[in-house]
Each structure stands twice: as structure tokens, then as C-alpha cells.
Amino acid sequence: MVAKIDVNKVELVWPGKYNEDGTLKEVPRVHLPFQVIETVNESRATREAAKKPENLSLFDVYEGKEGDTFEEGWRNKLIWGDNLLVMGSLLEKFAGKIDLIYIDPPFATGADFSFKTPIGEFGGKVLKDQSIIEEKAYRDTWGKGLGSYVPMMWERLGVMKDLLSSQGTIAVHVDWRVGYLIKAMLDELFGIDALINEIIWYYTGAGASPERFSRRHDNIYWYANGSAWFFDPDPLRTDYAEATKERFSHHIGNVRGGHDFGVQFLNPKGKHPDDVVKVSIEAPSANERTGYATQKPLALLKKLVAGLAPEGGLVADFFVGSGTTLKACELTGRRWIGCDLGRWAIHTTRKRLLGIEGAKPFEVLNLGKYERKYWAGVAFGDQKSDDQLTIYEYLAFILKLYGAQPLSGTQHLHGKKGKAMVHVGAVDAPVTIDEVNAAIEECLAVNQSELHVLGWEWEMGMSPYIVQEAKHRGIKLLLLTIPREVMEHQAVDNGDIKFFELAHVEVDIKQLSERKVQVELTDFAFPYADLIPQDVHDKITKWSDYVDYWAIDWDFRNDTFMQGWVAYRTRKERTLSLISDSHTYDAHKTVNVMIKVVDIFGNDTSQVFPVEV
Numbered sequence: 001m002v003a004k005i006d007v008n009k010v011e012l013v014w015p016g017k018y019n020e021d022g023t024l025k026e027v028p029r030v031h032l033p034f035q036v037i038e039t040v041n042e043s044r045a046t047r048e049a050a051k052k053p054e055n056l057s058l059f060d061v062y063e064g065k066e067g068d069t070f071e072e073g074w075r076n077k078l079i080w081g082d083n084l085l086v087m088g089s090l091l092e093k094f095a096g097k098i099d100l101i102y103i104d105p106p107f108a109t110g111a112d113f114s115f116k117t118p119i120g121e122f123g124g125k126v127l128k129d130q131s132i133i134e135e136k137a138y139r140d141t142w143g144k145g146l147g148s149y150v151p152m153m154w155e156r157l158g159v160m161k162d163l164l165s166s167q168g169t170i171a172v173h174v175d176w177r178v179g180y181l182i183k184a185m186l187d188e189l190f191g192i193d194a195l196i197n198e199i200i201w202y203y204t205g206a207g208a209s210p211e212r213f214s215r216r217h218d219n220i221y222w223y224a225n226g227s228a229w230f231f232d233p234d235p236l237r238t239d240y241a242e243a244t245k246e247r248f249s250h251h252i253g254n255v256r257g258g259h260d261f262g263v264q265f266l267n268p269k270g271k272h273p274d275d276v277v278k279v280s281i282e283a284p285s286a287n288e289r290t291g292y293a294t295q296k297p298l299a300l301l302k303k304l305v306a307g308l309a310p311e312g313g314l315v316a317d318f319f320v321g322s323g324t325t326l327k328a329c330e331l332t333g334r335r336w337i338g339c340d341l342g343r344w345a346i347h348t349t350r351k352r353l354l355g356i357e358g359a360k361p362f363e364v365l366n367l368g369k370y371e372r373k374y375w376a377g378v379a380f381g382d383q384k385s386d387d388q389l390t391i392y393e394y395l396a397f398i399l400k401l402y403g404a405q406p407l408s409g410t411q412h413l414h415g416k417k418g419k420a421m422v423h424v425g426a427v428d429a430p431v432t433i434d435e436v437n438a439a440i441e442e443c444l445a446v447n448q449s450e451l452h453v454l455g456w457e458w459e460m461g462m463s464p465y466i467v468q469e470a471k472h473r474g475i476k477l478l479l480l481t482i483p484r485e486v487m488e489h490q491a492v493d494n495g496d497i498k499f500f501e502l503a504h505v506e507v508d509i510k511q512l513s514e515r516k517v518q519v520e521l522t523d524f525a526f527p528y529a530d531l532i533p534q535d536v537h538d539k540i541t542k543w544s545d546y547v548d549y550w551a552i553d554w555d556f557r558n559d560t561f562m563q564g565w566v567a568y569r570t571r572k573e574r575t576l577s578l579i580s581d582s583h584t585y586d587a588h589k590t591v592n593v594m595i596k597v598v599d600i601f602g603n604d605t606s607q608v609f610p611v612e613v
């Protein structure tokens with residue numbers, strides 16, 4: 001049925017904007033708890049510079065009790081998840097608290113954006129194709145082109161408004177294709193008079209079409225949430241033109257109304273900024289380049305955050321990509337919150353931040369099982385269906401993605417793929433050792449010898465021992481992680497879902513002297529080498545080529561990973577140290593040393609090693 005809408009102003013309308021009775025559809029604000037998955041008290045660059053002992057403290061579920069300054073315990077926040085749920089969940093603590101929101105959302109072009117990651121040490125001088133794998137960083141469409149782009153942005157812009165302080169502003173970076181739509185939505189949400197500037201980012205570059213003007217600008221719509229806002233022109237000032245400088249170098253007769261105003265001077269800080277900001281795109285060879293296709297220049301973001309947000313103020317970017325906004329905040333003394341749903345985005349951003357000397361403490365959070373449970377409820381449940389039906393549909397969906405057939409009449413075996421039995425872990429809990437054992441028992445009972453277990457998360461200490469144990473019992477066991485992309489329509493529709501077999505790590509923890517240890521990474525078993533193109537694969541000579549990053553928590557307490565040491569490859573620095581710095585404990589005790597490895601596909605493998613020091 002078509003809604004009866006009383007159209008009495010100019011507005012953008014799309015299917016689903018209004019309820020059937022003509023009232024504006026409310027966007028539900030979903031609040032879910034955050035989990036802190038990693039805490040960084042100082043960046044690698046700082047640690048390298050100071051080599052001082054780090055100050056450990058612990059969190060698990062994010063409590064939101066810290067103050068607004070680093071002295072009051074504030075930590076910057078990098079959040080992995082869909083920004084609609086993330087922002088809804090931030091409202092409790094941050095409604096009315098954010099000084100500037102800058103976003104650079106996908107443009108609804110329907111394109112897929114890739115991420116180029118060099119492998120091992122080959123990348124160093126020349127990035128040859130044979131040493132690069134290309135993965136999808138994200139998919140720039142919401143399925144139905146503008147029909148889904150508009151509602152998706154509308155829902156999100158509305159929550160962003162609630163997060164802004166009364167003096168806060170929002171800068172939305174778009175291109176010529178969707179600028180008019182974004183402007184119409186911002187006009188409706190903030191008011192037509194709330195537009196402070198339409199900032200044009202103008203860049204030069206090579207390449208031209210004989211058929212049209214070169215496309216060399218993006219639009220940044222800058223809106224105020226209230227009647228006053230922060231603006232500091234100084235970071236945005238530019239040089240005066242030579243002719244102006246020359247003219248002002250001597251007395252310019254400035255006579256108005258018969259009065260001579262005398263000698264005039266140019267502002268020594270430069271010319272007041274125009275709404276056209278000229279900044280070059282990051283050169284392809286620049287060290288700043290991360291391999292992230294839609295990365296924006298750091299120089300542009302530094303100008304924007306310094307000019308549009310006060311020092312010490314809170315800046316958020318909910319489509320953070322490679323983390324340019326967050327780096328700009330670090331370099332200009334603003335606090336930040338960043339969010340992205342992509343694995344590459346979070347990993348790239350984390351590495352970028354770790355490379356900044358003096359970077360402030362930050363934490364990596366997600367909505368973990370809460371987000372997944374919410375997704376399953378929306379995707380497979382409705383008010384009418386009971387929990388059992390939702391679970392059944394969930395299982396059927398995952399089995400289909402895995403290419404398996406559902407099975408009936410078995411309790412722990414949900415499906416069958418070729419000769420293998422398949423067990424699917426619950427959406428909201430880690431797969432436990434008991435659960436795998438129960439599935440193994442059932443396999444034995446029905447005379448099957450191969451079992452694939454699919455899970456979102458795993459009980460600590462499960463792999464690789466359980467695989468060896470299963471082998472003794474005559475079962476070939478594979479543990480495969482269900483990727484986050486399963487929750488993204490586009491990834492599912494494009495067939496971009498890869499189930500990664502659980503990798504495992506081996507280390508040698510050396511006792512150097514009393515209470516002093518050092519870790520050597522001695523092996524990383526990377527089970528999905530067949531996902532790498534053959535020509536790249538042929539170049540790989542050692543297991544460590546698969547490792548992009550590894551980190552140590554010297555005293556893991558079954559909650560948040562506290563990064564105590566880290567090594568990783570960057571575009572410029574391709575060698576990876578496999579031996580950590582030493583760490584001295586303050587007392588003799590038994591500790592759990594946790595090792596986290598991120599491989600070239602951006603997957604995390606974490607393992608705990610108990611040590612007596």
C-alpha cells in the first residue's frame with residue numbers, strides 16, 4: 001500500500017521513508033554492549049623511542065566510565081562493526097558529545113574496492129604483482145543502487161546528529177554522483193540554514209578524457225548542529241598570491257570616504273581559506289599509502305580536523321577505511337572514535353596508528369556476539385517465528401554458504417559436504433571443546449570419519465590439540481572460522497565468502513634470566529595457502545611470509561588482549577622481526593602469554609601459552 005503523505009515542503013522521498021499512515025518511519029536505535037578486544041597503551045613507535053615498561057590495566061566489556069581526557073582514563077576507540085549498530089550503541093555514553101563527525105562513505109557506484117597486500121619481504125623496492133595478493137576491501141553498494149543507498153545513509157545520518165554536541169558539526173565527503181542526495185538529506189535533518197559551507201576538495205592528477213572536463217573534485221558538505229560552531233581558519237590558510245604579496249609590500253593607498261586607512265598588512269599566517277581546498281592526492285609511491293584504494297590524503301584530513309574541531313575535542317569517523325582521519329587526529333591533538341566493518345580497514349588502521357610516535361592509548365572494540373545475534377534475529381527471525389525456527393534458518397543459511405546439505409535426525413551434525421559431516425557453532429557463543437567432542441562422538445556413532453566444524457569464535461586452547469586428538473580417534477577434523485562478511489548481503493550475493501581453516505602458532509619462550517623472558521615465533525601453520533594465486537604462491541619460500549603482524553600480551557587474564565609488544569610489516573619496511581624484545585615480570589608466577597598473529601588475509605590467530613617465570 002502507498003503511504004498517504006502530506007507533502008508540504010520540498011523533500012527527498014524514497015520507498016520506505018514513511019509508514020502506511022503517513023508518519024515518518026522512526027529509525028530504531030539499537031543498543032548493544034561493546035567488547036574490548038585489544039588495548040594499546042602506547043604505539044610501537046613510542047615503545048621503540050622510549051623502550052620503557054608499559055603500564056598494564058585490564059578491561060573486558062566496555063563500561064564507558066572513563067572521563068574526557070587521557071588523564072581521566074580516556075582511550076581512543078577503533079570499533080569493528082556495522083556503524084548503524086555501533087553508533088546506536090555509542091549513544092548511551094556519547095549522545096551530544098562529539099565535536100566533529102567526518103565521513104567518507106561509499107558512493108553507491110556498485111564497484112568493489114580491493115586492497116593490495118604485499119607478501120613477505122619481496123615488497124621492499126618494487127612492488128611486483130607476483131608478490132601481492134588482492135582482496136576485496138569492501139563493496140560499494142547496498143544492493144539496490146540508490147534505492148538502498150539513500151535509506152542506508154538517512155538512517156545513519158540521523159544517529160550521527162544525535163551524537164553531535166550542540167556546537168558540533170558534520171562534514172560529509174561525497175562525489176558528484178550522490179552529492180545532491182546527501183545534501184537533500186542533510187537539509188532535512190539539520191535544516192537548510194545549517195549548511196555552513198560546501199567545501200570543494202580540488203586535486204590535480206594525470207589522465208584526461210577527450211569527451212569531458214576532467215573530474216578533479218569531491219564535495220564536503222559541512223553542517224552545524226546548532227547556532228554556534230567551532231572554526232579555526234589558521235590550519236586551513238594558504239599562501240597569498242605573489243601579486244598580492246607584491247602589492248602589500250608597499251603602501252597601497254587605501255582611501256575610503258576621504259579617509260586614508262594607511263599601510264595595510266597581510267596576515268602573516270596566510271590567506272583566509274576559501275571553500276575550495278586544494279590538496280594533492282597521496283602519490284602512489286608515498287609512504288603514507290596503505291594499499292587501500294579509497295584512501296584520502298592525510299594533508300586534507302589534518303586541515304579539516306584541525307580547522308573544524310577544537311584541540312582535545314572528540315572527532316568521529318564511522319567509515320574510517322585506512323584510518324586517515326584518526327591519524328590526522330593523532331597528529332593534531334584531537335581525540336577520536338573510528339568505525340569500519342571491514343577486516344582490512346581495522347587491521348590497516350591499527351598498523352597505521354602503531355606507527356605514530358607518541359600515539360595516545362587506544363582500544364579496539366566490537367559488538368562481537370551481540371552484533372551476530374542481532375543480525376540472526378533480523379535476518380532469520382520475525383515476531384511470529386520462535387527461536388527454534390530462527391536457529392534452523394540460521395543453520396540452513398550457513399550450510400548453504402559452505403556448500404553443504406542439511407541433515408536431519410542427528411543432534412550435533414547439522415549437515416554434510418561430500419564425505420564430511422558438518423557441525424555449525426551457535427551465532428552467539430564460541431565453539432567449545434565439549435561441543436566438538438560431542439560432534440566427534442556422533443560421527444563415530446554413525447560411522448563417519450570426517451568432520452568440519454564451522455564457528456565464529458573458539459574456546460581458548462582448542463586448536464591444534466583437538467585436531468590431533470580427533471586423528472587418534474580416527475576422525476579427520478577441520479575447524480573453520482565463519483567470516484564476518486556472512487552478515488553483509490553484498491558479500492553473500494557476490495559469492496565472496498571464504499571459510500578460513502583455523503591456523504596455529506608455535507613459539508619458543510626463552511627464559512633469559514630471572515623473571516626475564518623473550519618470545520621467538522617459530523612457526524605459523526597457514527592452512528589456506530590454496531587461496532593464493534599460483535604465481536604468488538610460487539614465490540613464497542618460508543612460513544613467516546604469511547605473517548603480516550604479531551603481538552604479545554605478556555599476562556593475559558582471559559579477557560582483553562593487552563598489547564605488550566608488536567612487530568609488523570609496512571609498505572616500506574618489509575622485514576619482520578621474529579624475536580621479541582625481552583620482558584621482565586615483577587614477581588615469580590605462572591602467567592599466560594598470549595600471542596596474536598594476523599596473517600596476509602587479515603585473519604587473527606590467537607593462542608595462549610602458560611609460562612612459569
Ligand SMILES: C[S@@+](CC[C@H](N)C(=O)[O-])C[C@H]1O[C@@H](n2cnc3c(N)ncnc32)[C@H](O)[C@@H]1O
Nearest residue numbers: 083104138294295296319321322324340341342
Ligand atoms: C571510501 S572508504 C573510506 C576511506 C577513508 N576515508 C580513507 O582515507 O581511507 C569507505 C569505508 O566505509 C566502510 N563501510 C561501508 N559501509 C559501512 C558500514 N555500514 N559500517 C561501517 N563501515 C562501513 C567500508 O568498509 C570502507 O572502508
